[in-house]
Amino acid sequence: MPAVVIVGAQWGDEGKGKATDLLGSRVDYVVKFNGGNNAGHTVVIGDEKYALHLLPSGILSPGCTPIIGNGVVIDLDVLFEEIDALEARGIDTSKLRVSANAHLIADYNRTLDKVTERFLGSRKIGTTGRGIGPTYADKMNRLGVRVQDLFDEKILRAKVEGALELKNQMLTKVYNRRAVSVDEIVDQLLVHAERLRPMVADTALVLHEALDRDETVLLEAGQATLLDVDHGTYPFVTSSSATTGGACTGSGIPPTRITRVIGIVKAYATRVGEGPFPTELFDEHGERLRTNGGEFGTTTGRPRRCGWYDAPVARYAARINGVTDFVLTKLDVLTGWDRIPVCVAYDVDGERVDEMPTTQTGFHHAKPIYEFFEGWSEDISGARTMDDLPAAAQAYVRAIEKMSGARISAVGVGPDREETVVLHDLL
Numbered sequence: 001m002p003a004v005v006i007v008g009a010q011w012g013d014e015g016k017g018k019a020t021d022l023l024g025s026r027v028d029y030v031v032k033f034n035g036g037n038n039a040g041h042t043v044v045i046g047d048e049k050y051a052l053h054l055l056p057s058g059i060l061s062p063g064c065t066p067i068i069g070n071g072v073v074i075d076l077d078v079l080f081e082e083i084d085a086l087e088a089r090g091i092d093t094s095k096l097r098v099s100a101n102a103h104l105i106a107d108y109n110r111t112l113d114k115v116t117e118r119f120l121g122s123r124k125i126g127t128t129g130r131g132i133g134p135t136y137a138d139k140m141n142r143l144g145v146r147v148q149d150l151f152d153e154k155i156l157r158a159k160v161e162g163a164l165e166l167k168n169q170m171l172t173k174v175y176n177r178r179a180v181s182v183d184e185i186v187d188q189l190l191v192h193a194e195r196l197r198p199m200v201a202d203t204a205l206v207l208h209e210a211l212d213r214d215e216t217v218l219l220e221a222g223q224a225t226l227l228d229v230d231h232g233t234y235p236f237v238t239s240s241s242a243t244t245g246g247a248c249t250g251s252g253i254p255p256t257r258i259t260r261v262i263g264i265v266k267a268y269a270t271r272v273g274e275g276p277f278p279t280e281l282f283d284e285h286g287e288r289l290r291t292n293g294g295e296f297g298t299t300t301g302r303p304r305r306c307g308w309y310d311a312p313v314a315r316y317a318a319r320i321n322g323v324t325d326f327v328l329t330k331l332d333v334l335t336g337w338d339r340i341p342v343c344v345a346y347d348v349d350g351e352r353v354d355e356m357p358t359t360q361t362g363f364h365h366a367k368p369i370y371e372f373f374e375g376w377s378e379d380i381s382g383a384r385t386m387d388d389l390p391a392a393a394q395a396y397v398r399a400i401e402k403m404s405g406a407r408i409s410a411v412g413v414g415p416d417r418e419e420t421v422v423l424h425d426l427l
Contacts, residue, residue: 005258006219007264008221009317014224017052018042019264025063026216031203031220034223035240036130037054043060054072055082058218068102074103083096100146105130113132116175150190164185219247221246223240225263225320228241261321262323263323265327270289270304276360278307278310279309279310290303312353324406327412328400328411332379332413335376347367348362378390409423
């Protein structure tokens, strides 16, 4: 049975949560394999809306085991706030399992994230200030604190001491902040240790055994391809691997077990934070997309930058991830435009470029070359087959499918779980 990866194919906020939820009743495990509480998924089920930040979307599917993999960085306060909020609404979270190898966000990571971003001034990255980047930096510098360290206070204390030797120098001498005591951090981290203990597991082993039993595992990315630390619009990226490759390293599942890669693309494009965005709109069209699409961050509430669909970006994501199927979301948001532009290539310093430019400079200078498609005015939220869609909407979907490097297997026509046109089985 398959291991299936869901990845964002733009700059995030494409609707991965809805895609995961769409499959949730048919899969046995859903794994969050990267990121932290710096991004979120919004899932709508009937009249209920759920905003998830750290938990996998599978937490909402009865019978599904949600897993936080080793590639995630965890803010324990946020984790238990989210669990408590779901349980207060009647959601069972008892099946949640957390990798013993996942890294923990300490208070000094959050502090450094915020002061560093302010220190950068005009060169800021646009982080959420939640300590994600500094925690991943600690991981790579071998100064990180892992979940398993909570259960050996001697090791925990030694790791915190090692991390603070350098960080207190930075806080006091560079950023004019107070030094942080080892006891303060250790005490903060240990508050949740006993509540967390029964959730902790060797999640890579759990997943291998599940696949050997012919159960289905869904691996759910946070952020998206263009925010990937290796393959995104560096340095305006996140600090983890948000691609199919990251699904392997962040879960412990080898690439030979992955049978399908589902890329999520919005029918237009958005991004948050800083960095290049060739199709960004600064006029009434951009504001209309933002308002109609509810384009405000699930985690931060920040207004998202909005623009038209970018086919070279989709093709790039298809190549990097090995996308087998696209899920096109929020087609309904485009209802009411007389004509809809799609970026098919770029003008870079007077030269047509059909794929994403190789260099940061080239992408910063890229101006979109558009083709225009007929719009539609009909309400499409009730569509359940392609034939239910207006002819112009069908033509739009087929056109961007040809441009994007993989087949479109499902189309979102509204926020609810049921408001989806399924063209091909995603499993």
